[in-house]
Amino acid sequence: MINEKCIMIIFGGTGDLAHRKLVPAIYNMHLSGQLPESFALLGTGRKQKSHKQYRHELAVSAKKYSSQSFKEKQWETLAGNIYYHDIDLQDNTGYQRLKETLKALSPGTNSEGNILYYLALAPQLFSPVSTNLKRNKLNASPYGWRRLLIEKPFGYNLASARELNTVITEAFSEENIYRIDHYxxxxxxxxxxxxxxxxxxxxxxxxxxxxxxxxxxxxxxxxxxxxxxxxxxxxxxxxxxxxxxxxxxxxxxxxxxxxxxxxxxxxxxxxxxxxxxxxxxxxxxxxxxxxxxxxxxxxxxxxxxxxxxxxxxxxxxxxxxxxxxxxxxxxxxxxxxxxxxxxxxxxxxxxxxxxxxxxxxxxxxxxxxxxxxxxxxxxxxxxxxxxxxxxxxxxxxxxxxxxxxxxxxxxxxxxxEAYERLLTDAIMGDKTRFTGWxxxxxxxxxxxxxxxxxxxxxxxxxxxxxxxxxxxxxxxxxxxxxxxxxx
Ligand SMILES: NC(=O)c1ccc[n+]([C@@H]2O[C@H](COP(=O)([O-])OP(=O)(O)OC[C@H]3O[C@@H](n4cnc5c(N)ncnc54)[C@H](OP(=O)(O)O)[C@@H]3O)[C@@H](O)[C@H]2O)c1
The missing domain is CATH 3.30.360.10 (Dihydrodipicolinate Reductase; domain 2)
Known part of the structure; x- marks a missing residue:
């Protein structure tokens, strides 16, 4: 068990990658004690839905896609720390509400601890989301690390990859950017x-x-x-x-x-x-x-x-x-x-x-x-x-x-599985298995x-x-x- 407080936000928490790979990996990490002692998962999407509904949808996917058998009791402990937040990520005005949701996830403290942002989104959203996180001062904090995990494809060609890199490095320092190649x-x-x-x-x-x-x-x-x-x-x-x-x-x-x-x-x-x-x-x-x-x-x-x-x-x-x-x-x-x-x-x-x-x-x-x-x-x-x-x-x-x-x-x-290892590495701050720019x-x-x-x-x-x-x-x-x- 990792002795750190961590909130993981999956931007694109209602999508295929979240359902088929990320949530089953998080469930497996929970079973094997790989999650931090204090852990919360916040999934985002554009539609409104309750935490309860979101937890139910994820339970169906964990059952279907996890390599481990589904254990109702253990799922319930994890599900108690899963939350949903609706936001249109293109719209900068929604990020202040996100900030409040994050604060609410850490009652009684003056900080949200460490935050891992997972961009499980279409590539055209990578730049606007990084920029909006910066504009709303969600990209760095004196109270804990802020790490950005980016799925491939990282750009469409050399020129667009360089453009994307410029935008995200304006928001996050290189040491906090984790570019995923799940292989x-x-x-x-x-x-x-x-x-x-x-x-x-x-x-x-x-x-x-x-x-x-x-x-x-x-x-x-x-x-x-x-x-x-x-x-x-x-x-x-x-x-x-x-x-x-x-x-x-x-x-x-x-x-x-x-x-x-x-x-x-x-x-x-x-x-x-x-x-x-x-x-x-x-x-x-x-x-x-x-x-x-x-x-x-x-x-x-x-x-x-x-x-x-x-x-x-x-x-x-x-x-x-x-x-x-x-x-x-x-x-x-x-x-x-x-x-x-x-x-x-x-x-x-x-x-x-x-x-x-x-x-x-x-x-x-x-x-x-x-x-x-x-x-x-x-x-x-x-x-x-x-x-x-x-x-x-x-x-x-x-x-x-x-x-x-x-x-x-x-x-x-x-x-x-690959995503379990990569998420564990990202929480631990080990970049060996991520691709360098x-x-x-x-x-x-x-x-x-x-x-x-x-x-x-x-x-x-x-x-x-x-x-x-x-x-x-x-x-x-x-x-x-x-x-x-x-x-
Ligand atoms: N699926 C895979 O197996 C796989 C494997 C490797 C890499 N990837 C990469 O992972 C990324 C995600 O893929 P995916 O297959 O999960 O895509 P997907 O099923 O289309 O999911 C896209 C997600 O983005 C959200 N979204 C779209 N526009 C949004 C907006 N304006 N504001 C807020 N949320 C928005 C959607 O939420 P709502 O529709 O609920 O609003 C949904 O959760 C892509 O870059 C893909 O190339 C995927």
Missing amino acids: LGKEMLQNILVLRFVNCIFEPLWNNNYIDNIQITASETDGIGTRGRYYDLSGAMRDMVQSHLFQMLALTAIEPPAQSDPHSVHMEKLNLLKTIQLWPDSPIEEKIVFGQYNNFRAEQGVSPDSKTETFSALKLTIDNDRWRGVPVYLRTGKNLGEKIAKIVIQFKVPSNIDSHILPGSSLADRSDLPNLLTLKVQPREGVVFQFNIKKPATMGEIVPVEMDFCQPCAFLINTP NEIECAWSIVDNIYQEYNKAGAYLHQYEPGSNGPQAAIDMLSRDNRRWWE
């Missing part, structure tokens, strides 16, 4: 650095002498649901690559941070992001594949002539001594055949492999024989290592086999460049069938290099 709260992402740097068998091989290529996949089986308007303006690159995929790549490829403090980790990620480029000296269609699933244009909120990509595959290079020459393949998309996020490290096949074949034996196709280290980020977290053995009862046929570490099977505990800025400049090159070349938008692995062109991208996606 950083996922267990396996935190595990990458441990796997790399706390096992001496991997780090010596973690370079272009031994690694053939890196593949990162984040595929979703869902389409765009009710978020057509947002997604049509965004697309796979802005929605996934700029944030989650670049963060996965950064952690996979960074140099060892000098220390484990947030600054050292952020600096190393930034240094790595600065070296990412599209693969040089090859035609655009060999390094960028954008796709759109059939019928996307008929989705609610999507323009009938939309050119937004719902799938993106990229071939990149990391231009530093460790990685030069190792292709990095990224792919992500909606409405695909499998829901998975994973990182595959493909090692080189030894050049003298034939001399180790026993007389009279056969070699499986050598393209089947690279060692593969797969980090499974979701849905089932784990690590799989593929290596080669002599097939039993043969003269010496060499076949690949797997060692499979399944994290939830090995540790029979409920590992906290410089990283966001750098990631946007890479994405802007990719769009520029794609548009300049007038490259093609491929169609693909929902439920497939995406466009054939993404498969061809690797077969042209005598490689394949490891499914």
Whole structure:
């Protein structure tokens, strides 16, 4: 239990994110004793409703979406500290009433203690809300911290991200701004650095002498649901690559941070992001594949002539001594055949492999024989290592086999979900698992460049069938290099 007094305000407390992720996470934190001793949750929306009605709506969501079973008694203790406040956040005049509500939540004291503002809102509200909090002196207090949690997307491109950053840094100091990339709260992402740097068998091989290529996949089986308007303006690159995929790549490829403090980790990620480029000296269609699933244009909120990509595959290079020459393949998309996020490290096949074949034996196709280290980020977290053995009862046929570490099977505990960890970190003031502004800025400049090159070349938008692995062109991208996606 955290020994601090804290009010958490969810601006957008009636929305999808609050119902499906934030409130279930807060309920789980309550069950596991992770909430501060004195805690209140204030959800906001535009409609009027009573605290009782709001508590009831959240109870339904906690029941439906929490990974823990619903315990009526424990919920009631939490629900007693949940409140609702109606406010139109665009309208500056409503914030004084909000101030009074906050005071009322701390009876008998002259301060509200610490306040965590969670912006679970459409991105166009991030700036006005930050500005209005400042105008109404809700952005800082001598009596406790005021922290701002911002959901992605942080901007639409480099220019808009910089504009947004200017506005929010006028209202909150950098140390009080927490930019969320919820993938950083996922267990396996935190595990990458441990796997790399706390096992001496991997780090010596973690370079272009031994690694053939890196593949990162984040595929979703869902389409765009009710978020057509947002997604049509965004697309796979802005929605996934700029944030989650670049963060996965950064952690996979960074140099060892000098220390484990947030600054050292952020600096190393930034240094790595600065070296990412599209693969040089090859035609655009060999390094960028954008796709759109059939019928996307008929989705609610999507323009009938939309050119937004719902799938993106990229071939990149990391231009530093460790990685030069190792292709990095990224792919992500909606409405695909499998829901998975994973990182595959493909090692080189030894050049003298034939001399180790026993007389009279056969070699499986050598393209089947690279060692593969797969980090499974979701849905089932784990690590799989593929290596080669002599097939039993043969003269010496060499076949690949797997060692499979399944994290939830090995540790029979409920590992906290990403939002639980991130909310706990924000309350504790630990920014390690949040994205630094410089990283966001750098990631946007890479994405802007990719769009520029794609548009300049007038490259093609491929169609693909929902439920497939995406466009054939993404498969061809690797077969042209005598490689394949490891499914
Ligand atoms: N949903 C997810 O799984 C998810 C995942 C990652 C990131 N995000 C990001 O999280 C943010 C929220 O997404 P969401 O899916 O929760 O959106 P949503 O379901 O549309 O919810 C939007 C929320 O904003 C409130 N709102 C809208 N205009 C307002 C105004 N003028 N004044 C006060 N409140 C206002 C709405 O309240 P009322 O309508 O009740 O007034 C509602 O609570 C977005 O930036 C999204 O990109 C969402």
